[in-house]
Amino acid sequence: WYFYSKQQDETPAWKKVNYQSVYKDIADLLEDEDYDDGSYGPVFVRLAWHASGTYDKKTRTGGSSGGTIRHAPEAEHGANAGLEVARRRLEPLKQKYRNISYGDLYTLAGVVGIQELGGPTIQWRPGRSDLQAEACTPDGRLPDAAQGADHVRDIFYRMGFDDREIAALVGAHALGRCHSNRSGYEGPWNASPTAFTNFFYTELLENTWVTKKWDGPKQFVDKPTGAFMMLPADMAFKTDPRFRTYIELYARDQDTFFNDFSAAFAKLLELGVKFPDDAPTYRFKPLD
Numbered sequence: 001w002y003f004y005s006k007q008q009d010e011t012p013a014w015k016k017v018n019y020q021s022v023y024k025d026i027a028d029l030l031e032d033e034d035y036d037d038g039s040y041g042p043v044f045v046r047l048a049w050h051a052s053g054t055y056d057k058k059t060r061t062g063g064s065s066g067g068t069i070r071h072a073p074e075a076e077h078g079a080n081a082g083l084e085v086a087r088r089r090l091e092p093l094k095q096k097y098r099n100i101s102y103g104d105l106y107t108l109a110g111v112v113g114i115q116e117l118g119g120p121t122i123q124w125r126p127g128r129s130d131l132q133a134e135a136c137t138p139d140g141r142l143p144d145a146a147q148g149a150d151h152v153r154d155i156f157y158r159m160g161f162d163d164r165e166i167a168a169l170v171g172a173h174a175l176g177r178c179h180s181n182r183s184g185y186e187g188p189w190n191a192s193p194t195a196f197t198n199f200f201y202t203e204l205l206e207n208t209w210v211t212k213k214w215d216g217p218k219q220f221v222d223k224p225t226g227a228f229m230m231l232p233a234d235m236a237f238k239t240d241p242r243f244r245t246y247i248e249l250y251a252r253d254q255d256t257f258f259n260d261f262s263a264a265f266a267k268l269l270e271l272g273v274k275f276p277d278d279a280p281t282y283r284f285k286p287l288d
């Protein structure tokens with residue numbers, strides 16, 4: 001019996017988790033009529049992105065691998081303000097599935113958010129293993145919304161993305177909203193913030209965007225309603241000629257956007273992760 005129990009113990013933690021079941025449980029956490037626009041999907045997507053977008057290809061540090069976004073100081077970096085809301089919502093699942101790593105849980109929550117809000121299927125693999133606070137990345141690796149195309153390129157090229165992939169990823173701004181008590185900015189990008197669509201591109205191109213008159217940071221609102229917003233960094237995708245080519249493509253061709261987004265988002269979630277050789281690739285079916 002000794003050898004038997006020893007072998008059992010050697011099963012790596014990540015193999016002991018039923019990820020289809022985790023997917024379902026995350027999906028059950030999405031809806032809440034008292035939260036924002038009724039769904040945690042958008043903030044789960046932002047959590048997955050910020051957990052992953054710290055990757056630096058030169059030093060091969062950062063990324064979702066260690067789940068370090070849960071630790072101070074990374075959790076307290078300005079760019080991550082408000083993400084404790086998403087982590088708190090997911091924590092009961094970490095308790096229920098104690099063998100899942102935080103990196104796997106947070107990235108899977110991003111997949112659920114995209115798929116359950118009507119987006120494309122995102123390929124996903126398990127096998128990240130948690131690291132302690134020493135592995136937190138330095139502040140400043142995520143994009144600053146106040147800046148323009150050069151800065152956006154610096155940040156995303158550092159992760160290993162090209163212009164087309166960057167333009168596809170920012171389409172996630174069809175989802176959710178800005179919160180003045182998190183980033184300082186305010187408002188949603190379009191009228192259906194809980195549906196994954198190509199509306200980021202269509203709104204960006206079709207509206208007239210004017211500077212919002214307020215005490216807050218510089219942002220843009222649509223003329224004449226003022227109901228929707230754009231960040232300065234979002235506007236750079238319209239004014240920069242190379243980005244604009246892709247913005248126009250995705251505005252007129254939702255299928256191409258879905259395909260490109262799916263590939264780029266799956267790549268984002270895997271940056272810097274050394275998966276076990278036998279980690280399977282999942283393509284979860286949306287529940288609805």
Ligand code: ZEM
Binds near residue numbers: 042
């Ligand atoms: Zn965002 N993003 N983002 N983004 N983002 C916000 C919200 C959301 C930038 C940015 O400064 C901000 C990507 C790229 C970039 C989402 C997903 C993705 C907010 C508002 C800001 C300020 C936060 C708040 O106040 O709650 C910048 C400058 C980006 C690069 C140019 C990429 C890539 C994303 C995923 C693929 C999502 C889903 C939200 C909405 C969150 C929510 O809580 O509703």
